[in-house]
Amino acid sequence: MKVMILGADxxxxxxxxLRLMARGHEVIGVDNFATRKSVKEVGSDSAIPIxxxxxxxxxxxxxxxxxxxxxxxxITKYGVLHKIIKEEKPDTVVHFAEQRSAPYSMINAKxxxxxxxxxxxxxxxxxxxxxxxxxxxxxxxxxxxxxxxxPNFDIPESPFVDVEINGRKDRITTPxxxxxxxxxxxxxxxxxxxxxxxxxxxTTTDIMQGPVYGTRTKEITDKKLHSRxxxxxxxxxxxxxxxxxxxxxxxxxxxxAGGQIRGYLSLExxxxxxxxxVENPPESGSYRSANQFVELxxxxxxxxxxxxxxxxxGIDIGVEHMENPRIEADRHYYNPEIKVLPALxxxxxxxxxxxxxxxxxxxxxxxxxxxxxxxxILPHTNWRRVENAR
Amino acid sequence: MKVMILGADxxxxxxxxLRLMARGHEVIGVDNFATRKSVKEVGSDSAIPIxxxxxxxxxxxxxxxxxxxxxxxxITKYGVLHKIIKEEKPDTVVHFAEQRSAPYSMINAKxxxxxxxxxxxxxxxxxxxxxxxxxxxxxxxxxxxxxxxxPNFDIPESPFVDVEINGRKDRITTPxxxxxxxxxxxxxxxxxxxxxxxxxxxTTTDIMQGPVYGTRTKEITDKKLHSRxxxxxxxxxxxxxxxxxxxxxxxxxxxxAGGQIRGYLSLExxxxxxxxxVENPPESGSYRSANQFVELxxxxxxxxxxxxxxxxxGIDIGVEHMENPRIEADRHYYNPEIKVLPALxxxxxxxxxxxxxxxxxxxxxxxxxxxxxxxxILPHTNWRRVENAR
Numbered sequence: 001m002k003v004m005i006l007g008a009d010x011x012x013x014x015x016x017x018l019r020l021m022a023r024g025h026e027v028i029g030v031d032n033f034a035t036r037k038s039v040k041e042v043g044s045d046s047a048i049p050i051x052x053x054x055x056x057x058x059x060x061x062x063x064x065x066x067x068x069x070x071x072x073x074x075i076t077k078y079g080v081l082h083k084i085i086k087e088e089k090p091d092t093v094v095h096f097a098e099q100r101s102a103p104y105s106m107i108n109a110k111x112x113x114x115x116x117x118x119x120x121x122x123x124x125x126x127x128x129x130x131x132x133x134x135x136x137x138x139x140x141x142x143x144x145x146x147x148x149x150x151p152n153f154d155i156p157e158s159p160f161v162d163v164e165i166n167g168r169k170d171r172i173t174t175p176x177x178x179x180x181x182x183x184x185x186x187x188x189x190x191x192x193x194x195x196x197x198x199x200x201x202x203t204t205t206d207i208m209q210g211p212v213y214g215t216r217t218k219e220i221t222d223k224k225l226h227s228r229x230x231x232x233x234x235x236x237x238x239x240x241x242x243x244x245x246x247x248x249x250x251x252x253x254x255x256x257a258g259g260q261i262r263g264y265l266s267l268e269x270x271x272x273x274x275x276x277x278v279e280n281p282p283e284s285g286s287y288r289s290a291n292q293f294v295e296l297x298x299x300x301x302x303x304x305x306x307x308x309x310x311x312x313x314g315i316d317i318g319v320e321h322m323e324n325p326r327i328e329a330d331r332h333y334y335n336p337e338i339k340v341l342p343a344l345x346x347x348x349x350x351x352x353x354x355x356x357x358x359x360x361x362x363x364x365x366x367x368x369x370x371x372x373x374x375x376x377i378l379p380h381t382n383w384r385r386v387e388n389a390r
Numbered sequence: 391m392k393v394m395i396l397g398a399d400x401x402x403x404x405x406x407x408l409r410l411m412a413r414g415h416e417v418i419g420v421d422n423f424a425t426r427k428s429v430k431e432v433g434s435d436s437a438i439p440i441x442x443x444x445x446x447x448x449x450x451x452x453x454x455x456x457x458x459x460x461x462x463x464x465i466t467k468y469g470v471l472h473k474i475i476k477e478e479k480p481d482t483v484v485h486f487a488e489q490r491s492a493p494y495s496m497i498n499a500k501x502x503x504x505x506x507x508x509x510x511x512x513x514x515x516x517x518x519x520x521x522x523x524x525x526x527x528x529x530x531x532x533x534x535x536x537x538x539x540x541p542n543f544d545i546p547e548s549p550f551v552d553v554e555i556n557g558r559k560d561r562i563t564t565p566x567x568x569x570x571x572x573x574x575x576x577x578x579x580x581x582x583x584x585x586x587x588x589x590x591x592x593t594t595t596d597i598m599q600g601p602v603y604g605t606r607t608k609e610i611t612d613k614k615l616h617s618r619x620x621x622x623x624x625x626x627x628x629x630x631x632x633x634x635x636x637x638x639x640x641x642x643x644x645x646x647a648g649g650q651i652r653g654y655l656s657l658e659x660x661x662x663x664x665x666x667x668v669e670n671p672p673e674s675g676s677y678r679s680a681n682q683f684v685e686l687x688x689x690x691x692x693x694x695x696x697x698x699x700x701x702x703x704g705i706d707i708g709v710e711h712m713e714n715p716r717i718e719a720d721r722h723y724y725n726p727e728i729k730v731l732p733a734l735x736x737x738x739x740x741x742x743x744x745x746x747x748x749x750x751x752x753x754x755x756x757x758x759x760x761x762x763x764x765x766x767i768l769p770h771t772n773w774r775r776v777e778n779a780r
Contacts, residue, residue: 078499109468109518113511120510120578121503124571128499151562153555163553165543165565168723172541175555175562177585181514184585188510188578195567195574199717199773327589333558383589 003278004028004088006075006126007096009053010035012142012212012270014227016094018219019271020278021066028088029053030081030097032074034118035228035235038104044232044376047244047366048215051224059224076121082129085137092138092278093130097122098185102146102326103234103381105182112181119185120192127196138281139204140274141193143186145263145293145336147208149177150329155336159194159206159289174289179328180383194287201285205277208336210263210293212270213239214355215362227267229363232376239264239302239352241377243359244370246310246317250377256324258300261334263293266355269348276344290340294348299330302352309356313364325379393668394418394478396465396516397486399443400425402532402602402660404617406484408609409661410668411456418478419443420471420487422464424508425618425625428494434622434766437634437756438605441614449614466511472519475527482528482668483520487512488575492536492716493624493771495572502571509575510582517586528671529594530664533580535653535683535726536573537566537598540719545726549584549596549679564679569718570773584677591675595667598726600653600683602660603629604745605752617657619753622766629654629692629742631767633749634760636700636707640767646714648690651724653683656745659738666734680730684738689720692742699746703754715769 003020007013008029017027031053039045051059053070060066069088075081075097085093098119099105105115123141130137148155153175160171173194178184196202215229230236231244233253242252265273273292282288297305303319310317324330363370393410397403398419407417421443429435441449443460450456459478465471465487475483488509489495495505513531520527538545543565550561563584568574586592605619620626621634623643632642655663663682672678687695693709700707714720753760 152560153558170542172565
């Protein structure tokens with residue numbers, strides 16, 4: 001299979017490139033290096049050093065014998081994206097090329113507008129490019145479980161649900177209510193894709209993924225093949241942030257009461273899930289929504305897991321509950337359905353408690369490096385504060 | 391009251407400027423003249439000639455003694471919008487500054503992306519600008535009844551509804567499913583505004599308006615004060631298009647079976663509704679959704695009204711049902727609620743059947759001018775066709 005990965009330089013894009021090449025697929029990577037630039041912009045960097053794309057591609061060749069083709073390009077320019085897809089004619093386009101940080105989108109007007117425009121236009125361009133070049137191309141699009149917010153109903157994988165409103169029945173799109181501009185762009189994308197599917201029968205897998213953590217996959221067998229690992233308040237998700245905090249001796253920064261529950265999965269399990277979705281496209285012309293996570297955990301449970309893991313490395317670390325800078329409930333119902341991936345043979349191998357000790361171990365060698373960005377860990381971006389609206 | 395109108399040069403923006411000045415309000419207009427440019431871009435023009443903004447403002451002064459201040463500016467540039475609002479400190483900002491044509495948004499990738507970016511970024515910038523300068527400013531935002539599509543439930547004015555999904559109850563945003571990229575931008579705007587209201591308590595009136603038709607308002611007492619009147623397949627809504635067709639002797643171009651029902655209102659009634667919403671803001675910090683229309687009519691009923699009006703002017707015109715270029719049901723349930731405006735004292739004066747004869751008469755003097763753009767009336771933009779995706 002020939003697979004194009006938009007956002008191939010990212011946390012997920014790079015290991016997925018390796019995984020698909022390991023499976024014998026031809027991989028074409030595309031990236032504009034926006035994440036590298038934007039992480040530096042907030043004064044931070046990946047905890048684990050990563051090579052340039054050029055050297056990564058070379059290392060993948062030297063170490064595993066993989067041949068990866070790469071284009072530097074910004075998919076918000078229609079001509080750029082169209083040209084690459086026309087040249088390569090992939091069977092599948094995996095679309096990870098979106099600004100992926102919720103706090104980054106909440107910094108100010110400029111960052112909100114950039115996130116809206118970058119994410120929405122990239123997806124619109126992709127839809128039109130495949131419609132023009134080959135409408136049979138399967139789009140695998142990264143959405144987020146955060147599109148749903150924390151509803152009181154069980155989160156279905158179907159894009160539509162049956163409801164009764166004031167005594168009359170209708171079929172509606174599965175209700176969503178996001179908690180940041182970033183998360184809203186994914187809702188807008190989903191709506192745009194559903195419309196394009198209705199209008200033109202594009203074939204799409206829309207992945208509603210929970211937060212991913214971890215440093216390793218089967219193919220990351222060498223330092224040269226590491227994926228980025230962000231830990232600052234803007235770019236690091238909670239597990240990565242807690243891991244780095246424990247190594248640096250900073251009490252784990254739990255936002256609010258810590259009862260926020262999400263569906264987490266490891267990098268290795270995410271790769272396996274993504275591979276299955278790429279290798280098993282839905283029926284041509286159909287829209288498939290897939291919830292992607294392994295276990296439901298609260299912030300407090302995660303803090304507990306990381307505390308225990310740190311203890312095994314002789315580190316005694318506390319938890320500090322701070323005012324929640326985010327707009328979210330910290331006590332709520334949460335029960336997302338997961339049937340699509342298991343039906344494709346998804347058998348997750350790892351739970352967070354199994355992986356946490358290794359996680360702490362993996363970042364330890366970079367203590368001095370992480371310490372440089374120490375002041376970027378505590379929240380600076382308060383989503384609720386009016387003066388932040390500047 | 392000091393009211394800023396973003397999009398003051400438009401079909402609604404200009405007459406609303408006049409109406410609010412007639413009511414003694416101070417009006418600040420802002421526009422980047424995008425509509426004038428985009429109508430020319432598709433090879434068309436307003437049926438009724440309109441003056442430049444500079445001359446309009448002068449005419450309003452000469453004829454009515456109104457003093458209108460005007461800024462030329464693009465609100466998708468945050469700095470531009472921020473500066474104007476900071477300088478003027480309005481009580482209310484009426485936001486009409488969005489690309490308003492559904493067919494225009496469906497032309498190709500470039501037009502889809504422009505519509506998404508222009509509309510969404512303008513609203514994001516407005517939210518941030520008022521948050522920074524004065525969060526008490528009332529935003530009156532033009533949405534569309536088209537956000538709802540044609541659901542099988544009665545369309546409520548409340549932004550949230552109670553539903554049961556797979557046996558569990560929740561309160562969700564009122565379901566929406568739009569039929570063009572343009573309409574989707576309004577859904578995305580609504581979601582973004584609801585989020586900003588939740589996060590920061592911005593005060594907003596979100597207007598879900600049906601198609602507006604007509605040439606006159608109480609203040610348009612002179613040719614120099616006319617508002618634009620578009621009739622081509624891209625920029626003209628159905629009533630205006632039918633009116634011009636009847637004058638040019640072109641059979642009325644009804645899309646599909648003609649059973650599409652929408653809620654229509656005249657320009658005069660729209661002005662009165664908008665004035666009421668501006669003069670009566672909702673409770674500070676709240677989000678108010680208002681459905682805005684006067685009568686529900688199907689395409690076939692409108693064709694009938696215009697046919698009869700043309701007959702009174704001695705014109706015998708047929709109706710031609712053509713393949714529907716749009717993505718919409720042409721037979722459906724439609725029952726939108728309307729309570730907010732009547733509670734403010736909205737008493738619509740005119741039905742389409744009362745106004746249609748005058749409408750035909752008003753465009754007759756411009757027959758030669760309209761005839762120049764004759765070939766722009768039949769649909770060129772087929773939303774369903776794959777080759778249109780270029």
